Amino acid sequence: MKALIDELAAKKRLSREDWVSLIAGRSAGDERYAAGLAREISEGLFGKRVFFRGIIEFTNYCKNDCLYCGLRRSACGTARYRLGQDEILSCCREGYALGYRTFVLQGGEDPFFTDERLCRIVRGVKALFPDTAVTLSVGERSRDSYQRLFDAGADRYLLRHETASKEHYEKLHPAEMSFANRMRCLQELRDIGYQTGCGMMVGSPFQTAENLAQDMEFICGFRPQMIGIGPFRPHHDTPFRDRPDGSSALTIFLMSLCRIMQPRVLLPATTALDCGADDGRTKAILAGANVIMPNLSPTGIRKNYLLYDGKPGLGQDAAASLASLRAQVEAIGYEMVVGRGDYKA
Ligand code: 5AD
Numbered sequence: 001m002k003a004l005i006d007e008l009a010a011k012k013r014l015s016r017e018d019w020v021s022l023i024a025g026r027s028a029g030d031e032r033y034a035a036g037l038a039r040e041i042s043e044g045l046f047g048k049r050v051f052f053r054g055i056i057e058f059t060n061y062c063k064n065d066c067l068y069c070g071l072r073r074s075a076c077g078t079a080r081y082r083l084g085q086d087e088i089l090s091c092c093r094e095g096y097a098l099g100y101r102t103f104v105l106q107g108g109e110d111p112f113f114t115d116e117r118l119c120r121i122v123r124g125v126k127a128l129f130p131d132t133a134v135t136l137s138v139g140e141r142s143r144d145s146y147q148r149l150f151d152a153g154a155d156r157y158l159l160r161h162e163t164a165s166k167e168h169y170e171k172l173h174p175a176e177m178s179f180a181n182r183m184r185c186l187q188e189l190r191d192i193g194y195q196t197g198c199g200m201m202v203g204s205p206f207q208t209a210e211n212l213a214q215d216m217e218f219i220c221g222f223r224p225q226m227i228g229i230g231p232f233r234p235h236h237d238t239p240f241r242d243r244p245d246g247s248s249a250l251t252i253f254l255m256s257l258c259r260i261m262q263p264r265v266l267l268p269a270t271t272a273l274d275c276g277a278d279d280g281r282t283k284a285i286l287a288g289a290n291v292i293m294p295n296l297s298p299t300g301i302r303k304n305y306l307l308y309d310g311k312p313g314l315g316q317d318a319a320a321s322l323a324s325l326r327a328q329v330e331a332i333g334y335e336m337v338v339g340r341g342d343y344k345a
Pocket of ligand 1: 068069070159160162200201230231232233234235272307308
């Protein structure tokens with residue numbers, strides 16, 4: 001399979017069949033080979049440096065009912081909360097003092113956060129901290145809404161495509177959600193001018209190697225500025241509670257291939273890699289990831305923002321979350337860098 005990895009490095013694309021063989025036929029040696037190449041590429045472009053972004057999980061209300069997600073509206077065991085503008089701004093103040101220059105505002109699809117309310121929050125953050133970037137991760141909205149939020153100052157938007165196969169998408173989502181709308185959102189975000197992030201879960205129920213090949217092809221064509229890839233983890237209050245964990249090794253392999261395919265992409269080492277005893281996030285950095293997103297949410301609410309079981313860092317405050325990740329990153333010889341860390345074409 002090394003020949004296919006070299007071909008990807010040279011041509012920045014592969015055929016569907018080659019993606020499938022690479023994904024389904026990979027060995028541990030191939031994973032190491034891809035990781036080494038990806039690491040060389042990211043060190044060449046970024047040095048041994050990792051961008052850090054503070055993530056503020058400001059609402060866990062969600063109108064959707066995605067079958068995998070612990071925030072789905074049917075998850076009755078989840079105590080719901082939303083942060084007010086002042087609480088969000090005080091998280092940013094604390095984050096700014098800790099050195100963050102990107103704030104990621106993430107939440108469920110909560111109708112309380114109308115354009116007006118969300119725009120006011122974005123403007124508030126940008127007014128207080130003009131040298132920061134604001135990333136939104138608040139799901140599917142109208143084009144008009146995305147435009148208003150962009151005009152209010154939002155710089156980036158994360159919206160994972162979850163899976164690039166319509167058939168697979170429909171097995172993970174209820175009938176009222178559509179693959180076409182997901183794709184519409186991603187296209188509009190790009191068109192408006194956001195630095196846009198897509199991405200998928202690895203090992204989600206019903207996923208095949210062919211599906212992952214479709215994901216890689218989609219990423220290849222869409223050319224996002226950011227790619228968020230994490231393993232599926234079951235959540236006890238969802239229909240997928242008994243499904244097995246996605247593979248961290250496969251997740252990291254695909255991340256390496258993303259780095260090889262799109263050298264400059266912003267590629268986070270995602271939190272789901274660090275479930276349980278795993279040190280997946282540092283492994284991911286050594287395999288081409290260059291972003292880490294420590295939690296900046298108030299400690300009291302963290303246990304209620306569970307997309308999956310086993311999420312790390314629930315008992316830590318913002319400073320402790322940053323300190324422990326910083327220590328892990330430094331232990332592998334990398335440095336957390338201050339700065340907005342924008343995508344550079
Ligand atoms: N396991 C792993 N990732 C999940 N997400 C949601 N639920 C799960 C889960 N059970 C991911 C989705 C979503 C992102 C915010 O979290 O990909 O886009």
